[in-house]
Structure formats: C-alpha cells, structure tokens
Amino acid sequence: KHSxxxxxxxxxxxxxxxxxxxxxxxxxGCNFAYAMSxxxxxxxxxxxxxxxxxxxxxxxxxxxxxNNKIGANIVAVSPDDLSMNHVSNGYFVGIVxxxxxxAIIWPDVESSSVSNVEECIPDVYQLLNDNxxxxxxESQVTQIALSARHDLLVSLADVDENMEHYYLLEKxxxxxxxxVALRKATLARKLLPVxxxxxxxxxxxxxxxxxIADFLPSPIDRLAPALIEQEEEDLSNNSSAKRNKTKKISxxxxxxxxxxxxxxxPKIQLGxxxxxSLLALAFKVVHMKNKGSGDGRVVFARVYxxxxxxxxxxxxxxxxxxxxxxxxxxxxxVGGMLELFGGRFGNLKDGVxxxxxVCALVGLKSVVTGDTLLLNSNQGTNKKSKKKxxxxxxxxxxxxxxxxxxxxxxxxxxxxxxIEAESSEQQSKLSEVLALLVAEDPSLQMEETESATLLxxxxxxxxxxxxxxxxxxxxLEVWIGKPSVTYRETVTGEIETPGLVEYxxxxxxxxxxxxxxxxxxxxxxxxxxxxxxxxxxxxxxIGHKARQFLGLDEDASEDELALRSxxxxxxxxxxxxxxxxxPLGSYGFANAKxxxxxxxxxGGVAALEALPGSLRAAASNIITSTLLExxxxxxxxEPSMSIEITVxxxxxxxxxxxxxxxxxxxxxxxxxxxxxxxxxxxxxxxHGEVPLMEILGYANTIRSITxxxxxxxxxxxxxxxxxxxxxxxxxxxS
Numbered sequence: 158k159h160s161x162x163x164x165x166x167x168x169x170x171x172x173x174x175x176x177x178x179x180x181x182x183x184x185x186g187c188n189f190a191y192a193m194s195x196x197x198x199x200x201x202x203x204x205x206x207x208x209x210x211x212x213x214x215x216x217x218x219x220x221x222x223x224n225n226k227i228g229a230n231i232v233a234v235s236p237d238d239l240s241m242n243h244v245s246n247g248y249f250v251g252i253v254x255x256x257x258x259x260a261i262i263w264p265d266v267e268s269s270s271v272s273n274v275e276e277c278i279p280d281v282y283q284l285l286n287d288n289x290x291x292x293x294x295e296s297q298v299t300q301i302a303l304s305a306r307h308d309l310l311v312s313l314a315d316v317d318e319n320m321e322h323y324y325l326l327e328k329x330x331x332x333x334x335x336x337v338a339l340r341k342a343t344l345a346r347k348l349l350p351v352x353x354x355x356x357x358x359x360x361x362x363x364x365x366x367x368x369i370a371d372f373l374p375s376p377i378d379r380l381a382p383a384l385i386e387q388e389e390e391d392l393s394n395n396s397s398a399k400r401n402k403t404k405k406i407s408x409x410x411x412x413x414x415x416x417x418x419x420x421x422x423p424k425i426q427l428g429x430x431x432x433x434s435l436l437a438l439a440f441k442v443v444h445m446k447n448k449g450s451g452d453g454r455v456v457f458a459r460v461y462x463x464x465x466x467x468x469x470x471x472x473x474x475x476x477x478x479x480x481x482x483x484x485x486x487x488x489x490x491v492g493g494m495l496e497l498f499g500g501r502f503g504n505l506k507d508g509v510x511x512x513x514x515v516c517a518l519v520g521l522k523s524v525v526t527g528d529t530l531l532l533n534s535n536q537g538t539n540k541k542s543k544k545k546x547x548x549x550x551x552x553x554x555x556x557x558x559x560x561x562x563x564x565x566x567x568x569x570x571x572x573x574x575x576i577e578a579e580s581s582e583q584q585s586k587l588s589e590v591l592a593l594l595v596a597e598d599p600s601l602q603m604e605e606t607e608s609a610t611l612l613x614x615x616x617x618x619x620x621x622x623x624x625x626x627x628x629x630x631x632x633l634e635v636w637i638g639k640p641s642v643t644y645r646e647t648v649t650g651e652i653e654t655p656g657l658v659e660y661x662x663x664x665x666x667x668x669x670x671x672x673x674x675x676x677x678x679x680x681x682x683x684x685x686x687x688x689x690x691x692x693x694x695x696x697x698x699i700g701h702k703a704r705q706f707l708g709l710d711e712d713a714s715e716d717e718l719a720l721r722s723x724x725x726x727x728x729x730x731x732x733x734x735x736x737x738x739x740p741l742g743s744y745g746f747a748n749a750k751x752x753x754x755x756x757x758x759x760g761g762v763a764a765l766e767a768l769p770g771s772l773r774a775a776a777s778n779i780i781t782s783t784l785l786e787x788x789x790x791x792x793x794x795e796p797s798m799s800i801e802i803t804v805x806x807x808x809x810x811x812x813x814x815x816x817x818x819x820x821x822x823x824x825x826x827x828x829x830x831x832x833x834x835x836x837x838x839x840x841x842x843x844h845g846e847v848p849l850m851e852i853l854g855y856a857n858t859i860r861s862i863t864x865x866x867x868x869x870x871x872x873x874x875x876x877x878x879x880x881x882x883x884x885x886x887x888x889x890x891s
C-alpha cells in the first residue's frame with residue numbers, strides 16, 4: 158500500500174488526496190481499461206474508480222443525429238473492456254461525464270490551434286432527460302455510460318453510508334448527492350477518481366479542472382504544513398549532537414491548554430492560509446534572459462500563508478541536507494514580480510501574492526530551489542501582526558526565528574562524471590552554465606579541480622538531462638567521462654585504542670609529541686522503509702577526561718570549543734582529516750563517531766597550546782593506524798537504488814535472472830491480467846533493490862533482453878553494505 162496515498166510522511170505532513178488523469182488517449186495503442194487495471198496493480202488500496210469514460214469516432218460519417226442525439230459512429234469504451242476491438246480504427250473525440258451523464262465531444266483541431274478558444278468549444282449532449290430516463294435508450298454510448306455510472310455508485314456505496322442506502326434501495330441519487338459523496342471519499346483518500354483526455358489537443362482539460370475544484374481540498378481545508386526549527390547552534394556548526402536537537406515545531410493543530418481545554422480552540426498554525434505571517438517555498442528557480450537579477454534568475458514561490466509584495470525584505474533559510482551543516486539565514490530584497498500568464502512573463506507593477514497563490518520573484522540572488530522564505534522580522538508588518546493577533550489569540554505566533562518546511566532538503570548525489578567542454582574557449586562558459594544549473598537543482602553538485610571538472614547527480618538519467626539542457630538551452634557541447642559511483646566507508650563495531658597511544662615525531666627541529674585515547678563506533682541512521690542507511694558525516698566528540706586535561710568548558714559543544722580553543726580545533730580537525738580516507742578503499746567515512754576519551758602530553762597543556770599541530774598530527778596518525786589494524790571491523794557502503802521494471806510476462810524469468818546476477822533483491826512481482834490473451838496487455842511489474850554500480854547502462858541491457866519492450870525506473874534509497882570490494886576509485890578523477 159503506497160504511503161503517499163494512505164498516510165502522512167515521516168515529517169508529519171498531511172497526506173494529499175489525489176485525482177488520476179489518464180492522458181494521451183489520442184495515441185495509437187492507448188487503452189483506458191488497461192490504464193485502470195494498472196492503477197489497481199501499482200497503487201494497491203487506492204481504489205481507482207472511473208468518473209469519466211472515453212469516446213471514439215469510428216468512420217467519417219456525421220457525428221450528429223439531430224434532436225440532441227449522438228451520432229451512431231460515436232462509441233464509448235467501458236472501464237472493463239480490455240479488448241477495445243470495436244474502436245481499433247477509431248480516434249479519440251471526447252468523454253462521458255458519469256456524474257452529469259453528458260457526452261462532451263471536442264472539434265477536430267490541430268494541437269497548434271488549441272490556444273484558440275473559439276475553435277475548441279465542445280458539443281455537449283445530455284444522455285438523460287429531466288426524469289433521469291435515457292434520451293436514446295438504443296445508443297451504445299448511453300448503455301455503456303449507465304453501466305459505468307452503476308459501477309461508480311457501487312464503489313461509492315462501499316465507502317459512503319448515504320450511497321449505500323441508495324444502492325440497497327435500488328434508487329438513483331441526484332447528481333449533487335453523487336458529487337458530495339465523491340468529494341467526501343476523495344478527501345478521506347478512500348477512493349481515487351479517474352478522469353481521462355488528451356491534454357495536448359485540449360480534450361478533457363476543462364472537466365479535469367472542474368474535478369480539481371469539486372473534489373480536491375482548497376488551502377483553507379488543509380492543515381498547516383510541518384515545520385522544522387534549525388537551532389542557532391545548528392546553523393553555525395556540523396555537530397551531530399546539536400543536529401539531533403533540530404526539532405519539529407509545527408504540529409498541524411495543537412490542543413488547547415489543560416486549564417481551558419473546553420473553552421479554547423486550537424490556534425491557527427503558521428503555514429495555514431488564514432495565518433497572517435509569511436511562509437513561502439521557492440519550489441523552482443529558472444534563468445531567463447533579460448529577466449530577474451544579473452544572471453536572469455527568477456524564483457517561483459508558493460505562498461502558504463501571509464503575502465509577498467514587491468520590495469519586501471525576506472529571510473531565506475536553506476533546509477539542512479542530512480549529514481551536512483546548515484547554512485546561515487540570508488536576507489534578500491524582492492526586486493519585483495513577473496506576471497504569470499501562460500508562457501509570457503511581463504513585469505507586474507506593485508505586485509502582491511497572497512496565500513495559496515504562486516508568484517515569480519526577481520532580484521533574489523542567492524535563493525535556490527527548496528529554500529523557505531519568511532518575512533524579515535525587522536519589518537514593521539510582522540510586529541504589527543503579532544501585536545494585533547496577540548489580542549485575538551487566534552493565531553500561533555510562538556514560532557522560532559529559523560524555521561523551514563520539513564522534508565524539502567535535496568538528497569546527496571550518488572554518481573559522479575568528469576565533464577569537459579569540446580574547446581578551450583568554451584571551458585569558461587562551462588563553469589558559468591554549471592553554476593546556473595546547480596542553483597536551479599540543489600541535488601546537482603559541481604567540483605572544479607586543477608585537472609578536471611566533476612559533475613555529481615542522482616543517477617545516469619539525471620546527468621543525461623543536464624547535458625541535454627546544456628546543449629539545447631546554452632548551445633554548449635560537452636564530453637562526458639565514465640560514471641563513478643560514490644562509495645563510503647564505515648565501522649561495523651566499536652574500535653578502541655589500548656589506552657593512551659603516544660605519537661612522537663621530529664620534523665626538522667620541531668618535536669611533535671602527544672598521546673590520545675579514542676573510541677570509534679558506528680552511528681545507526683537506518684531508513685524505516687528500507688534496509689539502507691541515510692548517510693551522515695563523521696562526528697567527533699570530546700569526553701570528560703580530555704576536556705579536563707585541556708581546560709575546556711564541560712557544557713559547550715565541540716564546534717563551540719573549536720571556535721574558542723586552538724587546541725580543540727586542532728584535535729577535531731586531526732580526527733576529521735583522518736576520517737576522510739578509509740583503510741579499505743580510500744573512501745571517506747560516513748555514519749561513524751570518534752569519541753576522544755583522554756589526551757596527554759609530556760609538556761602538559763602549555764606544550765599543546767604552544768604547538769597545537771602536535772595534537773592534530775597525533776590524532777590523525779593514531780586514527781589511521783588504528784583503522785589499518787582493524788580492517789575487519791570496517792566495511793564499504795555503496796548506493797542502492799529502488800528499481801521498478803515493466804516487462805512482458807513471458808520475459809519475467811530472464812529479467813529476474815539478470816537482476817539477481819547484478820546482486821539485486823526482488824521484492825514484489827505483479828503479473829498483468831491476460832485472461833483474454835491480448836499480447837499488448839501481457840505486462841508484469843517487478844519491484845526490487847539493486848546497487849547503483851550494477852545498473853549503469855542498464856537501459857541498453859533491458860532493451861536487449863526484452864526486444865525493446867522493457868522499461869525501468871530507479872530511485873536512490875540510501876547506502877548499504879557492499880558485499881564485493883569495488884574495483885574503482887573516486888580519487889582517480891582528482
């Protein structure tokens with residue numbers, strides 16, 4: 158059962174009701190009934206139910222019979238008719254609305270003329286009269302529509318008591334009651350309404366928009382989104398101990414206090430459309446010529462609560478990427494707004510964007526995709542709203558200063574390629590173009606070294622899309638090297654030095670001497686939905702005895718100590734530097750913690766303060782030697798992908814055998830319905846997990862195995878233990 162349809166995510170977001178739209182019904186080989194059966198297989202528990210059925214025109218005779226009757230050459234397709242033999246030579250012309258019981262037929266216009274509204278006005282034919290009796294009982298369209306409407310009523314009777322009453326009494330509900338029951342079931346996620354059409358030709362779009370307005374919730378009906386507060390200490394360091402203190406501050410509806418529980422209503426939370434304070438999400442960043450700031454940056458933002466106006470000063474907060482340190486909040490000023498009107502973006506004078514709307518902002522130079530936008534607390538608007546709402550006590554104004562929407566942080570890249578321009582003249586242009594693309598897509602990372610430019614993304618397809626955009630949008634031809642997978646190392650068990658281990662070296666005329674007692678241990682960051690690990694950077698903690706010897710504050714965090722004390726900074730830097738290169742494959746460590754138990758030196762603290770480098774060298778050398786002596790307690794982590802493969806049913810065995818040979822694990826296999834022995838319908842769906850390294854170039858393999866009929870999609874799930882030693886080394890690029 159898919160979690161996004163049935164329950165909220167791990168951050169506490171309210172789950173979204175859904176409407177399905179079966180598109181491209183004008184294409185050859187399309188099959189509405191098969192699409193319905195696919196929804197049932199791929200989304201168990203979603204309960205897909207058709208509220209529209211497609212209409213096809215067969216032959217070239219006139220479509221109208223007169224007297225508001227549909228022509229005999231117009232044929233409807235049942236949601237259960239997998240064969241579609243009677244419309245094999247027809248083409249899609251419209252739909253039947255099963256709620257209003259009307260046929261909507263669009264004129265035959267080219268896709269280039271869809272923007273001309275006058276040419277796209279559909280003809281509407283009522284199938285029932287005022288007494289709910291068929292206008293043309295002999296019509297095939299009417300008969301199929303009545304049967305499909307009955308199936309819709311049966312599905313609603315399973316989830317709605319009122320519809321169950323009508324069904325048991327064999328009575329027909331009114332269209333209004335049917336809409337109310339369908340909206341109620343959709344909002345409760347007990348039923349998935351299915352619509353259909355051909356969007357490129359403009360057919361079925363208006364009924365889809367009507368269904369969105371009728372059956373999906375408005376912003377007022379939704380609860381406030383879940384928020385995360387990033388504490389001040391978290392914004393300035395990389396300590397896992399402090400990162401764990403990052404907390405969720407916005408419950409969707411907080412209960413009233415115990416003293417006045419019966420009298421007080423729950424306060425409206427920040428992010429609800431009625432809340433006066435600004436909360437917006439920068440969900441897309443694009444670069445347009447002659448628009449926006451110097452590089453043409455335009456930020457598309459969705460306003461959850463409050464409003465944004467031109468010339469507002471905003472606080473920009475970037476969500477922390479798991480395993481990375483948080484960025485400090487920035488202050489930006491809105492330079493203006495663009496009018497969103499189709500594909501045209503004109504300047505909007507004195508623009509205002511209210512809650513629930515989407516706007517295009519210019520002048521925001523540092524905003525990237527996924528950033529949270531708040532109104533700067535220094536502006537008078539926020540203070541007035543707090544004072545005003547403090548009197549009414551309707552809104553929850555007790556929120557942190559550094560909050561962001563939960564669950565919008567970008568994942569870490571797992572695939573790296575070397576990228577070069579075809580000519581030296583275009584090399585500087587390559588750096589500029591990559592910088593723009595990284596701003597638009599935070600999951601993309603670029604690293605420039607003296608010998609190469611490295612581009613990292615979420616997979617082969619991600620890199621291919623980026624390269625294609627550089628070619629189309631920036632007229633830049635590039636050369637791509639062989640992909641390299643991001644491996645990491647970790648410790649599988651606790652590794653402890655035998656007490657204080659001394660380091661004593663003389664470099665030139667300088668003696669470096671110190672002794673360190675430390676413990677290396679794994680940090681469990683397992684994803685609850687999979688066996689993979691969520692990567693976190695290695696952490697260093699300083700114990701009580703070490704703090705006492707070095708004269709450090711007992712209550713301060715490690716990163717605070719690194720800022721205050723040169724000795725602490727040297728100790729932590731030495732440990733983290735040693736963990737950047739593991740003993741097995743020279744990969745950086747992840748999901749590990751280094752705890753400094755004790756520190757000693759012959760000259761005491763004074764000697765370490767005079768030469769902090771001795772402690773840094775000692776910590777680094779001792780960790781490296783300890784790891785080399787305990788290779789058996791270390792392991793390599795490799796990125797794992799969740800894979801979904803669609804293949805013909807008679808080739809499932811070949812695909813499963815190939816997947817197993819790639820160290821993949823098979824989860825579920827859904828076999829297609831082929832009771833009528835229709836070859837086009839004999840498809841199977843395979844779910845599984847496989848290491849990323851094993852599916853590089855898999856698109857060619859799956860096409861070869863299945864004769865071009867197989868397709869697959871892959872999604873990064875996390876890192877898991879590698880049971881085979883990798884033969885490649887990421888450092889070969891640098």
